[in-house]
Amino acid sequence: MTTISTELGLADRKHATSQLFQKKKLINFGLPVIVLLYLAYVFVAFDISGLWDKVSVKNARTLVSDSYSYKTHVTRDNRDASVSVAIEGERKGRYPDGEAPAWVSLGETTSIDLENGHHVWFGPEVIEYDIPGYGLVTAKPGRTGVNATLPDGPVPNWINASKNRLAITTDAGRLTVTRNRTEVFRYFTGWELFFFTLDSPYHGMGPAKLLSHAVQGEAGAIFNDFWTNKMWRHQDVAWAILETLLMAFLGTLGAGIVALPLAFLATRNFMRMSSVRFVVRRFFDFLRGVDSLIWTVVLSRAFGPGPLTGALAILVTDTGTFGKIFSEALENVDEKQIEGVQSTGASPLLQYRFGVIPQITPVLLSQLLYFLESNTRSATIIGAITGGGIGLLLTQAIITQKDWEEVAYYIVLIILMVMFMDWFSGWLRRKLIKGEEKKTKIKKSNAAKNAFLLP
Template identity: 40%
Template sequence: MTVIDANRMNEIEARYPEYFHRSFRQRFGGLMIAIATLLYGLYAVWFFDLPKLFAEAHWERVGIYLSQWISYDVQPEFRIQDDGSIEVRYPRFSPLGDNPHPDWLVNNPDGSITVSVSGTSRSITVSKSQTIVTAHGISVPVDVSSGAPKVVGRVPSWMTVYDDNVLANLGFAGDVSISVDRVKIRKRFIGWANFLFDPQSSFFDKPAGEVISLIVSGPRLKPDQSNLSLAFDDIWNNSEWQHGDVWTKLFQTIVMAFLGTLLGSLAAFPLAFLAARNITPNRLLNQILKRFFDFLRSVDMLIWALFLTRAFGPGPLAGSGAIFLTETGTLGKLYSEGLENIDNKPREGVKSTGAEAVLVHRYGIMPQIVPVIVSQTLYQWESNVRGATIIGAVGAGGIGLKLWEAMRTNANWENVAYMVILILIVVFLFDAASNALRHRLMGTKAH
């Protein structure tokens, strides 16, 4: 074992003071950061009143909205006439079309009607004097022969009795509202109704095999148009899903992102050379341009879109302009910072040969700055595809406005899901294309 005397210890302490005489920040910095993070978390809990927020949140709506993303419902209404007959009605824009005859609705010999909401475990039988609700393993009769509907026997937990109607919750399968003269049922189906052909189409409600046969070799449904062209027109002009309008708006969003990013990069590139201190030794000009970049990017893209929609009206021009202004500021700052961090030796070497300023920039600066320009521009282009969706909601055109209109109705969540999936696919494709292009231009391998 080696013994270190006092002189040797003093010599080691003098040589490495950072290890033996650490400052207060070095000794307790980590602990102070942890305490500050904990205090900030407690402050955030108090400031946002998170316990009350979570306690009063309508968590049940999450399941309802998510179920509406992947399903649709049909709402038959049964009206009990004075003579005891039952009339079946459907909403005006029913997914089943104008004259539906679903197999889950059965007319019984005694005049009653049975609706299978979810197989045999959940069904409704409507007659002139009572409605029988079968669910959760029991059958509950509801008498409708008197002045108000009345549950016969014990009222189960999934059934609610009001003054003039009885509401039975059948879970995801749907629900039923029972009053004296009418019974309204909501039956839910998994999937998206009429995604290809709406009820006005000649191909509506036909099996897939029959549709393919008609398109390939069947007789023309319209004398002046081929079945293939007719099928495409019916899909493109689908009144419920509006594929043509959705895809047109999606293309507008892509064009807005591309045009705004392209113009922003073209404007930012020369301005960045003037803003870089090592390229343009004019401190006043440097500061003016850098503050100009700060101003452009500090005003959010959404705010620029609001301004431009007031100036030019709603449409993709306002969206492209908003992206252009924001990207001029963002890319100008990124380009100028990249220029200020270049190695000056290649530049000085080219300059020492007596080359003109353009050649000095071309051979002394551009090889160093191109990777930064390509990487940042492609990333901003990819990001602006998402940003263009958001600004569309304020009238700047594109699919964002279409998405906002579908959400505002609070009834077309399957259309919302359709557009969200399209946006996700576009973002994924642009992300992959951006990465591949970036690696190809920079000469590196994609991982």
């Protein structure tokens, strides 16, 4: 190249160089412009400007507030004047009759302390809400409506009063009165009843007290109450996580076991018959080309929902991928080792065992472990489609559209699970493949040296 350019005149070289610069400039500015144009097209095609109208602010607010807080409902049935207290208004979180948290005192007049001066009374006839800085709101629900009486002056926008309904939303809580029902919500930060439900004797105990109970021989009962918590279903969640991990484990390793012998059939050096090679290679391509979504759909028709279906879907998809990777690794093995083993009079099987397998073990293991980690994520997604594992629990919780604290809990668990698998597979890889550690060390020391060499 250089010899040719020396023969050129100065003008020619200048011309060539400026042309090169022109081309580089074009690429340098053209590429970002193309990217921007494409993004603009997507902006229009996906109607992103119209998205703001679709955003459900109300949904966002419930989602965020519900994921870190909960509310306790105090409900009065206006027909028989009975009062019940339930966390999140659910039957599972209901206080036994005649019992209530400390801020509610039951009686003929039920008094509810919403703190910061806010106070609600459920009288025999009249409902009263004392709002500091505004005044006393009273309501007399009955056949004729809620009969609300507000203090004089304009009605603020956080009060919604009509003939049959009164709703007051303040920072302290919320009061809703209809003809048949009066309900007060009080909000608390945290995840309610995470450890024990109300029917457990251990509800509301501090850690120290729990520990002393556990030492006295109640550890089993304490764990049982926690494990069978009806609100958070720790047992089911643990099983779901296990199912997801099982799907990834069975699918990945099963694919490895199926793909390894097939990979031999797809290599040029181990399979002399080109027709077999061709068939096996196209088979791998087919398995990879049919997306895991399609495999999941087809397999879930045959096997029904559950972890086995997910494991098989991962197995089938990854058999294609592994087959390709393994056969590439097998084509690159060193023939000398095989010849060496052969020279000792080993049978073909022993040649494979001692001549080939040790050479591809590092590739095999590192790919298997890498896929084990990424399949943990896939198993979550496949679980959501086929119905198995933590993916199913997550979709169920999202579909109810009110258990956002459970959604947040599952998301945290999923992230922790995937990060754990990431760390675990990396750790195992370093343990099993000692060469890799050395290699990275060398690379790092080289980098350090280079850093010193720099001016």
